[in-house]
Amino acid sequence: MEPIISVRNLTKTYASGLRALDNVNLDIRRGEIFGLLGPNGAGKTTLISIICGIVTPSEGVVSVDGHDILSDYRAARSKIGLVPQELATATFENVLVTMNFSRGLFGKPPNSSLIEKILRDLSLWDKRKEKIMALSGGMKRRVLIAKALVHEPSILFLDEPTAGVDVELRHDMWEMVRGLRESGVTIILTTHYINEAEEMADRIGVINEGKIGVVEDKAVLMNKLGKKQLTLTLQHPLSSIPAELDGHPLELSADGNALIYTFDAQKERTGISELLRHLGQHGIDFKDLHSSQSSLEDIFVNLVREKT
Amino acid sequence: MNIHAVRAIYVFEMARAWRTLMQSIATPILSTSLYFVVFGAAIGSRMGEIDGISYASFIIPGLLMLSLLSESISNASFGIYFPKFSGTIYEILSAPVSPLEIVLGYVGAAASKSVILGLLILITARLFVDYEIAHPLWMIGFLLLTAITFSLFGFVIGLWADDFQKLQIIPMMVVMPLTFLGGAFYSINMLPPFWQTITLFNPVVYLISGFRWSFYGVADVNVVISVGMICFFMLLCLAAIGWIFKTGYRLKS
Numbered sequence: 001m002e003p004i005i006s007v008r009n010l011t012k013t014y015a016s017g018l019r020a021l022d023n024v025n026l027d028i029r030r031g032e033i034f035g036l037l038g039p040n041g042a043g044k045t046t047l048i049s050i051i052c053g054i055v056t057p058s059e060g061v062v063s064v065d066g067h068d069i070l071s072d073y074r075a076a077r078s079k080i081g082l083v084p085q086e087l088a089t090a091t092f093e094n095v096l097v098t099m100n101f102s103r104g105l106f107g108k109p110p111n112s113s114l115i116e117k118i119l120r121d122l123s124l125w126d127k128r129k130e131k132i133m134a135l136s137g138g139m140k141r142r143v144l145i146a147k148a149l150v151h152e153p154s155i156l157f158l159d160e161p162t163a164g165v166d167v168e169l170r171h172d173m174w175e176m177v178r179g180l181r182e183s184g185v186t187i188i189l190t191t192h193y194i195n196e197a198e199e200m201a202d203r204i205g206v207i208n209e210g211k212i213g214v215v216e217d218k219a220v221l222m223n224k225l226g227k228k229q230l231t232l233t234l235q236h237p238l239s240s241i242p243a244e245l246d247g248h249p250l251e252l253s254a255d256g257n258a259l260i261y262t263f264d265a266q267k268e269r270t271g272i273s274e275l276l277r278h279l280g281q282h283g284i285d286f287k288d289l290h291s292s293q294s295s296l297e298d299i300f301v302n303l304v305r306e307k308t
Numbered sequence: 309m310n311i312h313a314v315r316a317i318y319v320f321e322m323a324r325a326w327r328t329l330m331q332s333i334a335t336p337i338l339s340t341s342l343y344f345v346v347f348g349a350a351i352g353s354r355m356g357e358i359d360g361i362s363y364a365s366f367i368i369p370g371l372l373m374l375s376l377l378s379e380s381i382s383n384a385s386f387g388i389y390f391p392k393f394s395g396t397i398y399e400i401l402s403a404p405v406s407p408l409e410i411v412l413g414y415v416g417a418a419a420s421k422s423v424i425l426g427l428l429i430l431i432t433a434r435l436f437v438d439y440e441i442a443h444p445l446w447m448i449g450f451l452l453l454t455a456i457t458f459s460l461f462g463f464v465i466g467l468w469a470d471d472f473q474k475l476q477i478i479p480m481m482v483v484m485p486l487t488f489l490g491g492a493f494y495s496i497n498m499l500p501p502f503w504q505t506i507t508l509f510n511p512v513v514y515l516i517s518g519f520r521w522s523f524y525g526v527a528d529v530n531v532v533i534s535v536g537m538i539c540f541f542m543l544l545c546l547a548a549i550g551w552i553f554k555t556g557y558r559l560k561s
Binding site: 014015052053054055056073074075076077078080082084086088089090091092093097100101102103104105106107108109147 | 310311312313315316317319320323324327391394395396398399400401402403404405406556560561
């Protein structure tokens with residue numbers, strides 16, 4: 001299937017000389033939730049800003065649903081809704097006025113029933129006549145989302161959408177994003193909350209120092225790069241790992257009460273049965289064991305460290 | 309043409325004027341009325357006629373032009389500067405809107421507000437001074453042309469400014485002195501020959517002269533030259549706006 005967003009050899013060098021993007025190539029699939037991860041200053045917002053028309057690319061080609069973002073900008077931009085990172089709102093206007101303004105900008109005639117539905121879905125209907133300056137940070141974030149949806153985009157960019165919002169609102173937003181995906185909207189999500197990408201995304205892209213490092217299905221990425229650990233809680237603490245167990249990739253916990261065995265879950269032979277046999281042979285008893293898998297956060301940190 | 313976008317910007321900007329009615333309408337009317345009272349009724353009664361026109365009547369076109377210029381610049385510059393300041397400019401830049409449509413929305417609203425204000429000042433002036441309008445269509449034409457041109461100029465200032473101080477510098481340090489020295493309160497024929505020549509380099513002279521001609525049929529410079537100068541300045545502003553949108557100067561990084 002043709003990608004809904006295609007980025008080819010995209011480079012951005014700011015007037016200051018900062019190279020924010022360096023030959024980026026990326027395809028976003030139609031209908032997916034794509035998680036774009038990267039540390040501060042990695043180039044996430046620059047990439048989004050170029051696709052949306054806010055920043056001018058230095059080199060490269062970007063097309064949105066087959067429309068070039070420069071030569072066919074009207075068609076390209078009309079597909080996109082953007083929720084920016086900053087809480088940039090017309091503070092002196094009320095919610096309803098600013099919703100109508102956003103819809104009009106995208107060339108759509110007034111549609112009060114749609115606006116009512118969006119505001120109700122985002123629990124903003126009761127606040128529709130309030131000035132935005134009177135709303136809380138979380139409510140302002142909802143207003144930004146409502147404004148991004150008011151022209152019925154087929155692609156939604158969420159740039160750090162849950163930054164500074166409480167847990168309840170974050171979960172509400174996750175539900176809303178899932179609902180949008182089900183209705184066919186493609187979502188590109190940048191976030192600092194790795195668990196958010198882990199919870200939401202179908203695919204993950206990692207960007208660092210302006211370069212796309214990895215783009216992979218989330219499940220594949222976690223299987224490919226994720227490691228499993230088996231933790232054995234010992235009956236009697238050890239002062240060091242016995243020499244007889246040198247052949248196993250073991251670590252001893254700081255208090256000596258647990259042995260941690262790291263293994264690759266994808267391999268046919270994990271070495272666990274051999275380890276347990278050796279422990280029994282050398283009289284090391286354990287009272288409990290449990291296994292855990294690397295989170296996306298661990299994977300992300302490792303990927304970024306590898307690059308730097 | 310994205311007519312809905314033009315309308316959205318226009319309505320949004322006009323709504324701002326109604327929301328700030330005191331600042332947008334009442335304040336300029338009050339300050340201009342004070343000019344009429346002080347220079348027209350009080351001092352004007354002790355002044356002789358200029359070109360056969362009573363002093364109080366003579367200053368009406370100049371005072372109207374003073375308000376028109378400052379309000380056009382202020383409305384348009386603030387209209388585009390505030391979204392830049394607050395960050396909401398992202399919506400304009402990411403919308404399927406052409407530079408022409410953006411200009412039509414913002415400049416159209418700023419010019420509309422100025423024209424409404426100009427007409428209100430004209431009505432208010434009637435309370436203090438008797439005047440006639442010899443060429444009403446020309447008067448409306450000058451009013452529209454000047455409001456549009458100086459709204460375009462204000463739009464350029466709003467795009468250029470990167471802080472509130474810069475927003476005020478050009479109107480206060482350039483436009484206001486040029487208007488006062490442009491014949492708002494006197495005929496340039498009253499100046500010594502050397503200063504008459506210098507004054508002809510002041511573009512506001514042509515605006516006030518042409519506007520006064522539409523009221524009383526007398527002008528310091530030929531009315532065709534006045535129209536030509538306004539059109540020339542309008543083209544300069546359009547060229548500057550075109551260049552800003554093409555290069556993204558202080559608009560896009």
